[in-house]
Structure formats: structure tokens, C-alpha cells
Amino acid sequence: MAFWFSESHTDNVKLEIMVDEQLYSQQSDYQKIDIFQSREFGRILTLDDVIVLTEKDEFIYHEMIVHPAMAVHPNVKRVLVVGAGDGGALRELSRYPHIESIDLVEIDGMLVDACRQYLPSTAVGYDDPRITVHIQDGLKFIRRLSDIYDLIIVDSTDPFGPGEVLFTKEFFGNCYKALREDGIMINQHESPFYSYEANAMKRTHRRIRESFPIHQVYQAHIPSYPSGHWLFGFNSITFDPLKDLDGERWNALGIKTRYYNTDLHVGAFYLPNYVKDMLEG
Amino acid sequence: MDQRRAPVYEALEVMRQDKLVPFDVPGHKRGRGNKELMDFLGERCMSVDVNSTKYLDSLGHPTGIIKEGEELAAEAFGAASAFFMVGGTTASIQAMIFSTVRKGEKLIVPRNVHQSIVNALVICGAVPVYINPQTSERLGIALGMSVMDVVNTIRENPDAKAVFVNNPTYYGICSNLREIVSCAHAHGMKVLCDEAHGAHFYFGRGLPVSGMAAGADMAAVSMHKSGGSLTQSSFLLCGPGVNPDHVRQMINLTQTTSASYLLISSLDISRRSLALNGEQIFEKVKQYAAYARDEISEIGDYYVYSDALINGDTIFDFDTTKLSVNTYDLGLAGIEVHDILHDEYDIQIEFGDLSNFLAYISIGDRTKNIERLIGALYEIRRRYKRPKNELPRYEYLAPQVVMTPQEAFYAEKRSLPLSEAAGHISGESLMTYPPGIPLLAPGEKITQEIVDFINSSREKGCVLTGTRDITAQTIQVMV
Numbered sequence: 001m002a003f004w005f006s007e008s009h010t011d012n013v014k015l016e017i018m019v020d021e022q023l024y025s026q027q028s029d030y031q032k033i034d035i036f037q038s039r040e041f042g043r044i045l046t047l048d049d050v051i052v053l054t055e056k057d058e059f060i061y062h063e064m065i066v067h068p069a070m071a072v073h074p075n076v077k078r079v080l081v082v083g084a085g086d087g088g089a090l091r092e093l094s095r096y097p098h099i100e101s102i103d104l105v106e107i108d109g110m111l112v113d114a115c116r117q118y119l120p121s122t123a124v125g126y127d128d129p130r131i132t133v134h135i136q137d138g139l140k141f142i143r144r145l146s147d148i149y150d151l152i153i154v155d156s157t158d159p160f161g162p163g164e165v166l167f168t169k170e171f172f173g174n175c176y177k178a179l180r181e182d183g184i185m186i187n188q189h190e191s192p193f194y195s196y197e198a199n200a201m202k203r204t205h206r207r208i209r210e211s212f213p214i215h216q217v218y219q220a221h222i223p224s225y226p227s228g229h230w231l232f233g234f235n236s237i238t239f240d241p242l243k244d245l246d247g248e249r250w251n252a253l254g255i256k257t258r259y260y261n262t263d264l265h266v267g268a269f270y271l272p273n274y275v276k277d278m279l280e281g
Numbered sequence: 282m283d284q285r286r287a288p289v290y291e292a293l294e295v296m297r298q299d300k301l302v303p304f305d306v307p308g309h310k311r312g313r314g315n316k317e318l319m320d321f322l323g324e325r326c327m328s329v330d331v332n333s334t335k336y337l338d339s340l341g342h343p344t345g346i347i348k349e350g351e352e353l354a355a356e357a358f359g360a361a362s363a364f365f366m367v368g369g370t371t372a373s374i375q376a377m378i379f380s381t382v383r384k385g386e387k388l389i390v391p392r393n394v395h396q397s398i399v400n401a402l403v404i405c406g407a408v409p410v411y412i413n414p415q416t417s418e419r420l421g422i423a424l425g426m427s428v429m430d431v432v433n434t435i436r437e438n439p440d441a442k443a444v445f446v447n448n449p450t451y452y453g454i455c456s457n458l459r460e461i462v463s464c465a466h467a468h469g470m471k472v473l474c475d476e477a478h479g480a481h482f483y484f485g486r487g488l489p490v491s492g493m494a495a496g497a498d499m500a501a502v503s504m505h506k507s508g509g510s511l512t513q514s515s516f517l518l519c520g521p522g523v524n525p526d527h528v529r530q531m532i533n534l535t536q537t538t539s540a541s542y543l544l545i546s547s548l549d550i551s552r553r554s555l556a557l558n559g560e561q562i563f564e565k566v567k568q569y570a571a572y573a574r575d576e577i578s579e580i581g582d583y584y585v586y587s588d589a590l591i592n593g594d595t596i597f598d599f600d601t602t603k604l605s606v607n608t609y610d611l612g613l614a615g616i617e618v619h620d621i622l623h624d625e626y627d628i629q630i631e632f633g634d635l636s637n638f639l640a641y642i643s644i645g646d647r648t649k650n651i652e653r654l655i656g657a658l659y660e661i662r663r664r665y666k667r668p669k670n671e672l673p674r675y676e677y678l679a680p681q682v683v684m685t686p687q688e689a690f691y692a693e694k695r696s697l698p699l700s701e702a703a704g705h706i707s708g709e710s711l712m713t714y715p716p717g718i719p720l721l722a723p724g725e726k727i728t729q730e731i732v733d734f735i736n737s738s739r740e741k742g743c744v745l746t747g748t749r750d751i752t753a754q755t756i757q758v759m760v
Contacts, residue, residue: 137649139656144579165649170626170656177663210625 005036005044007051009226010194015051017041017224023118028110030162035118041224043119045086047111048161053086054224055121062088062122063260064220064232064268069151069184070096071250071265072239076150079103080178082138083166083188084155085111090125093153095255102131105142107162109135139165145178152179154187159200167200169207176211176237184236189217192275193227201231205279208235216241217279218268220259231275242269282356284556288346289549292337293329293542306332306539331542340365340540341533350549357556358483358502359493360518362525364532365548367540370477371397372532373501373517375404377473379531380499380523382407384687387441389434391456392680393423393718394445395475399686399710403723406687410438413677414718415595420586420607421636421672421715424595425449425456428464435468443471448479448492448500451632451717452586452639453603454596458495466496471522474500480508480516481602484559485567489598498523507566507602509644510551514544562644566602569651570642573604576655582611582662604640612667618658621665626657634714635743670742675716678734681726684759689724693760699736699753703729708757710747713738719747727758 004016017038024035036044042055053061066089070076077100081089085106093102106112112133116123126133134141138154152175159167166187175185187208190201208215212235222230234241247262271279303310312319312327319327331337338345347365355363366373374397382388384406390398391414402409412430414423431444444465449455462472474492476482480502482491492500500518504510517532519525555562574585584607588599608615619633631641640654683706684692694708707721713735720731735753739745745753 137652139652143656143659162649165653165656168626168653168656170653170660173660173664174656177660 005038005046007046007049010196013194013226015224015226017044019044024114026110026114028108030108031111033108033111033114035114043121044224045115045119047157050158051224052157053088053119053122055119057223058086058088058122060220060222060259061230062092063257064218065089065153065155065186065188066092067250067255067257067260068218068232068234068241068265068268069153069186071246071262072234072241072244073150073182073184074246074249077101078149079151079153080105080142080149081153081155082106082142083157083163084153086115086119086122087112087125088122089153089155090128090131091122092125094125094128094130096253099130102128103134104131105134105136105138107135107137137165139168139171139174142171142174142178147178147180149179150183152183152185154185156188159190159204167204167207169210172208172211172235179237182236182238184234184239185212187233187235189231189233191225191227191230192272192278193229197226198278202278202281205233208233211235213237214240216269217271217275219271219275220268234269242266282353284353284357284553286349286353287546287549287553288349288353289338289542290546290553292346293331293546296331296337297328303331305334326543329542329546332539337542340367340545341529341536341538347545350545350552353556354516354548354552355518357552358516358518359491360500361521361523362519362528364517364519364525364528365540365545366515366517366532366536367513367544368515368536369513370475370501370503370515371400372536373515374398374475375401375535376517376528376532377499377501378402378407379405379534380528381443381471381473385685387438388443388445389431389438389441389470390445391423391426391447392677393450393716394447395477396710398445398475399722402686403690404687406685408685409682409722410434410441411680411682413679416675416677416716416718418672418675419609420584421609421634421675422452422454423450423716423718425454425597426461427594428457428460429594431456431461432464435464435470439468441470443473443498445473445475446492446497448474448476448482448497449489449598449600449603451478452605452637453478453600454590455489455598455600457594457597458490458492458497462496471498472496473498476500477503478506478600478603480504480506480555481559481563481566482600484555485563485602486560487567488563488602489600493518493520496520499528504548504551506641507563507643508551508555511544511547514548516548516552563602566642566644566646569646569648570602570604573640573642573651573655577604577606577658580655580659580662582666583608583658584610602642604642605637606640607637609636609669609672611662611665612669613661613665617665618661621661622654622657626653626660628654628657630654634717636715675713675718676734677718678720678728678731680719680722681728682722682724683726684724686723689759694757695760696750696755697758698755699732702727702756702758703732705758708759709749711735711745711753711756712747714744714746721756727756
């Protein structure tokens with residue numbers, strides 16, 4: 001039976017996608033998890049009725065949350081990924097042979113199981129033997145660690161559900177502590193367009209600014225997310241996302257991507273004026 | 282009785298469904314007359330903000346649902362009688378004191394009682410006899426009363442009418458209540474418990490003994506703290522040796538005749554919840570607190586209070602639901618940690634003094650919030666730790682009560698610089714943190730020793746509070 005999946009982007013705006021089938025629906029200890037089969041977007045993962053990924057456009061999100069940092073830091077050995085139970089970020093990371101180990105911390109074990117069963121195109125990331133999965137609260141995992149990781153990827157859902165702690169100053173501060181002295185933290189940075197996400201984005205930026213000396217924001221176009229205009233944070237202790245970009249080195253790796261390239265890398269950091277104003281405010 | 286009943290709540294539900302046409306107060310008439318307030322508080326809330334009627338009983342002279350609700354509460358708390366109180370636990374404390382001591386009669390109290398006790402004495406004219414609560418210099422707080430000190434004070438004041446006990450203190454520390462009760466009763470004195478922080482003792486397992494279980498005569502229980510009811514609601518409990526009709530008269534002296542049914546129903550519903558599920562609820566609270574205690578202890582430089590403090594006397598028992606943390610080794614004041622948590626981490630904790638803070642753990646907590654608190658404390662240590670200062674020393678200066686608090690409160694007073702105040706009688710209270718024990722209360726002689734102590738406390742960075750002059754450079758004295 002085909003029907004319309006509908007997600008409210010604001011009280012007055014909604015996105016509807018025709019779906020053919022609901023493949024999975026469970027309430028975990030943390031959230032409601034649903035997976036749909038749609039005509040236009042392929043399979044869709046939603047958490048608490050909000051789209052987290054679609055098979056059609058997840059490549060944009062996952063390439064952009066992984067490759068910009070990898071093109072800047074020449075020697076990433078240890079990586080921590082927080083959130084991201086779908087495995088998409090892991091899939092992109094697993095394309096780098098010089099990474100030695102990847103820790104994934106996801107609070108919801110049921111989400112991991114659901115994705116491994118119904119979203120093989122992203123969950124393929126779990127197959128890499130360098131990955132260790134920790135089903136745990138991200139803040140709890142990281143608070144005991146210091147000076148360990150070269151790269152931390154905070155692949156969080158909205159700051160209003162179980163992902164809330166991943167937007168707090170205590171979390172970002174503990175990430176700073178867990179990074180090595182030239183480490184990088186990339187975070188999902190919400191969207192500047194609708195006020196709901198924009199307020200979260202401003203608050204998040206303020207919290208990060210207090211913890212990281214270098215804090216730049218870059219953008220990507222993700223059609224299934226509210227407004228489609230989405231931001232990521234590049235936060236580091238020493239590396240500058242543009243001055244330290246080593247395009248030659250990255251291109252020599254021969255990683256085939258569909259969205260990211262080293263020219264787009266530079267362009268992604270050039271933000272519209274209204275976004276710059278918001279970040280500075 | 283059937284603890285599944287909640288008669289006040291049930292009657293309000295019936296009233297709501299019956300859609301009675303109101304030609305009585307309150308004038309907002311189920312909210313329709315005050316749209317802004319209704320938008321803010323919600324229709325359900327406004328529709329039960331009603332007045333005492335024949336059907337809804339009256340708090341001052343209960344004969345129906347309120348009487349029944351109070352009887353259920355008495356049974357649930359193991360008391361002979363219980364009163365719904367709508368003026369906060371302050372009103373419960375006043376009623377305990379008014380019911381027990383009259384003008385000129387003596388009440389034995391630990392020196393670290395809440396300001397509301399001294400205020401009640403101002404109103405009724407009774408005479409306080411203070412007991413030195415022992416203090417911990419390392420923690421910078423007042424502890425419980427030593428049984429020996431209580432025994433001696435009772436012997437020295439055989440005409441005292443009652444002994445007042447904090448059960449527990451703000452930080453969760455309990456005196457040997459059973460022993461104090463048996464000693465007081467042997468001398469014909471009543472025992473009054475301030476249980477502003479002890480409502481859960483009546484329902485949880487493995488917690489310190491409650492006032493009623495220990496045989497105390499009256500207890501003022503803040504249901505709105507650990508019990509889950511609305512702010513300003515409280516229970517006053519009485520044992521079998523107390524005449525409830527006399528207590529009701531004393532309550533009615535100062536209690537409103539327009540008691541809020543929001544507050545009363547919140548007490549009724551919360552009592553039902555605790556009577557039915559209190560044991561599991563407080564087991565969960567204990568687990569949260571134990572988890573936070575272990576994790577915070579592991580950070581380093583935070584000393585989290587635990588039952589390891591118990592010493593058989595001045596710390597006879599410890600309330601393990603309390604997350605009291607000493608910050609001395611961190612080199613930060615508890616109040617600084619309180620402020621950093623609020624300003625930088627969006628976390629509000631209950632209280633901070635010079636060397637401790639208290640994070641209140643309750644029924645309403647969630648694991649992720651506890652993780653946030655722990656994570657923030659790691660960060661505060663990483664970012665702000667500094668060398669520790671010398672511990673402020675504290676020495677108990679026994680007060681010399683010259684006039685009752687009532688006489689002193691209403692007397693003519695003038696302001697004097699502290700340096701010239703020795704020999705005069707104080708017209709106001711003065712307290713130092715740490716350890717949160719008054720140095721002076723109205724009616725007490727200001728000695729040179731006290732003046733010197735105040736000056737040296739100030740130099741060491743202690744906080745002085747209570748005086749009209751917030752800098753405590755001058756003090757009100759009797760003319």
C-alpha cells in the first residue's frame with residue numbers, strides 16, 4: 001500500500017514523500033525508529049518521525065562529514081565517530097588505508113541492528129575490521145579519555161532528542177581533551193534557514209567557539225533535510241581547513257567520490273552573508 | 282485505608298466533568314476571565330483553581346474530602362494525624378513551634394536551624410536554648426547534634442518543652458534521632474523534626490529513620506522537595522501524643538482561608554504515588570545518586586559525601602540520595618562550581634557554599650542529564666583547577682541569650698560599626714559560610730570574641746550574611 005510519509009519542517013511547512021512500504025518500525029529505549037521504502041529516495045531512515053537519511057542523498061552528507069578533514073590532516077590514525085548508527089560515516093572512513101582504528105559510539109543498539117538489517121548500503125561500513133562499536137552514551141565514553149584521537153566526527157541527530165548531549169559545551173570540551181594536539185573535530189552543525197534549526201546552530205557554534213581555537217563552518221546541499229541547506233563544523237587545535245588543505249595528497253589517494261572534490265572543499269567554506277552574520281552574532 | 286484513593290483529586294475531577302456554573306470566587310472563573318494567564322498555565326490547571334465549597338471541603342475545618350485525604354496521608358506516613366499545608370514547610374515549622382511552646386517557654390534547638398525557626402520564635406516569644414552542632418572543618422559544614430550534648434542540655438534545662446532536630450541537614454546528615462526522642466520523652470519533652478529534606482525517608486528502603494518512625498511528636502515534611510508535589514505544599518505530621526485539634530487551631534492562626542486546590546491536590550496525588558510506588562521510586566533515585574557519586578569520585582579532586590562519613594554520633598546516618606560534593610581539593614569554592622555550571626554549561630544545581638555544592642537528585646531525573654553533570658564536572662576540573670587555599674578554621678562560640686528573639690526583634694535599635702559593638706545586644710542575625718552556623722541571633726550578647734571571629738572570618742574569605750548592612754561592617758544593636 002503506497003502512502004505519503006510526511007515530515008513537518010516548521011509549523012507551516014512540510015515535506016511529503018510517497019512511500020510504498022514501511023519496512024521497520026520499533027520504539028527503542030531512546031527513540032522511535034522507522035525505515036520506509038520510497039519511490040524517489042530509496043530507503044528512508046527516520047528517528048522520531050524526522051528523516052535522518054535517504055539512500056538517494058546520504059552520500060552528500062557522509063562524504064562531507066568525512067573527506068574535508070581527511071584532506072587537511074595528513075596522518076589520521078585513530079578516529080572516533082559519535083552517533084551515526086547508520087554506518088555511513090564508517091563507510092567513507094574505511095576507504096582510507098592509513099587509518100589504524102575507528103571507535104564508533106552510538107547510544108542506541110537497536111538503531112545499529114535496524115540499519116545493519118535494512119540499510120546495507122550505509123551499514124556496509126560496519127564490515128571494516130578496524131572498527132570497534134561501543135553502545136554507550138557519547139559523553140560518558142569520551143569524558144575519561146585524553147590525547148587519543150586524530151579525528152572525532154560528531155554525527156548527531158537533532159539537539160532535541162537523545163542527541164541533545166552531543167550539542168553541549170561539556171561534550172565539546174571533552175572532545176577537545178580527547179583529541180591529540182593537532183586533532184580535528186567535525187560536527188553536524190544544523191541548518192541556518194528555519195528558525196528551529198538556526199537557533200540550535202547558533203547555540204552550537206557558541207559552545208564550540210568556547211572550546212576550539214579554530215572553528216570554521218562549511219556547507220552542503222542535502223535535499224531531504226529541512227531547507228536543503230546544511231552546515232558542518234570544522235574545529236581544530238592547529239589545522240586550518242583552507243590553508244592546510246593538501247589537495248594533491250588527497251587526490252593522489254584516488255578515492256572516488258560523487259559530491260566531494262578538493263575544489264568544492266574550498267568553496268564549501270565560503271558562506272552566505274546571512275549565515276556569517278548568524279555565526280558571528 | 283485504601284491508599285489507591287486520592288479523594289481531593291477525585292472530587293476535583295468530578296467537579297470538572299459536572300461543569301458547574303460558577304457564581305463564586307475565584308473571579309477568573311475556570312480561566313475564562315484571564316486569557317493570558319490561561320494561555321500560560323493551561324486550561325486544565327485553571328479549571329481546578331477553585332474555592333473551598335461545601336463539596337470540596339475546607340482546609341481550615343475539614344469534614345469531607347480534605348479530612349479523608351489527611352487521614353490517608355497520616356496512614357501513609359505512619360503518623361497519628363497529618364495536615365495538608367499550603368504555606369510551605371515554613372508554615373509547618375511555625376505550626377509545630379506554636380503548638381508546643383508558649384511565650385517565655387524554652388525550646389532546645391541546634392544552632393544551625395533554618396531561619397524560619399528563629400522567625401517562629403520571634404512571633405511566639407519562646408526562648409531558644411542552643412546546642413552546638415559539631416562541625417567538620419575538612420568539609421566546612423555543620424553536622425548533627427551529639428547525643429551527649431542533647432542529654433546535657435536537657436539536664437541543664439529541665440523546664441524546656443521540646444527538642445528540635447534537623448532530619449536531615451541540607452547536606453543529608455542525620456543525628457541519632459531515636460536516642461534523642463527517648464531521652465527527650467524521658468524528661469517529658471516533645472521532639473519536633475524539620476524534615477524539609479526528608480520526605481523520602483518515609484517510603485524508601487535503606488534510608489535514615491523518619492521522624493514518625495523514630496517516635497518524634499511532630500514533623501514538618503517538604504513534600505515539594507523529594508516528594509514530587511507542587512512548590513509551597515507541605516505535610517505537617519503528628520504522633521499519638523499530640524492533640525490534632527490544638528494543632529489545627531495553631532495552623533489556622535496564620536494559614537490562608539483561600540487555600541489553593543492546586544497545592545492540596547498535588548499533595549493528595551503525590552501521597553498516593555509515594556504510598557503505592559515510593560519504594561521503587563526512591564530505589565531509582567538512590568541508583569542515580571550512587572552512579573553519579575561513583576563517577577564524580579573517579580574524576581579526582583571532588584569529594585562526594587557518602588555513608589563512609591557515618592561516625593555513630595554527629596553523623597549518625599547519611600541520606601544516600603543526596604549528591605553533596607566537597608570542592609576543597611579542586612581549589613574552587615562550591616559556589617564557583619555552581620556559577621560555572623550555570624553560566625557555561627546550562628546546568629542549575631541546588632546550592633553552593635564556600636567548599637561544597639549540592640546537586641539535587643530526584644524522581645524527575647534522567648540518565649542523560651546526570652551524564653551531562655558528570656561531563657561538565659570533568660571539564661571544570663580540566664579548565665579551572667587551582668591550588669587550594671588554607672582551610673578556614675571554625676570555632677563554636679556559645680551564644681549568650683540575653684533577650685528572647687521576640688523582645689529583641691521589636692525593641693528600639695541603632696546601627697553601630699562592628700568594631701564598637703562588643704558589649705551590646707544584637708538586634709539581628711549574623712551567619713558565616715562556611716560552616717553555615719549563626720554567630721549571632723536577635724537578643725544575643727555581642728562579645729569581643731565574636732567581633733574578632735567575624736573579622737578573621739571575613740579576612741579568610743568566609744561569606745557573612747543575615748545583617749541589614751550587606752557588607753556586615755555595621756550591626757543593629759539594642760538602644
